[in-house]
Amino acid sequence: MSATIRIAAPTVTEVLLVDGWHEVRHESFRVGSYKLVTGGNGPYEQLIEDMEDRIAGFMFEDTRGRTLAGPITSILATRS
Structure with missing residues (x-):
């Protein structure tokens, strides 16, 4: 039997990564499509086009x- 584990992103207060626990600033934790970009010009950064798949x-x-x-696979655990 499988179950869906639901975690409300805004309630995450700490994230465990390989280097230890990190405290999350109030409601800043977000989940979405991950893709590297170049530049540093805010929302108009140029996407790296050779990375076809977003994860x-x-x-x-x-x-x-x-x-x-x-x-997302680099997260070992979260605390809420």
């Missing part, structure tokens, strides 16, 4: 002001 990914701001992002 599930995550992004959040930690309490130190850093933005962390990566493939």
Whole structure:
């Protein structure tokens, strides 16, 4: 029997990555399509076209002001 485990992204307070637990700044945890981009010109960054497939990914701001992002498979656990 399989079950769907539902985690409300806005309620995630900590994320466990290979280097340890990271505190999530208030409701900044997001899940979506993950694809690398070039440049640094805000929302108009040029997509890397040779990466055809997008994969599930995550992004959040930690309490130190850093933005962390990566493939969803790099998350080992979450706390809410």
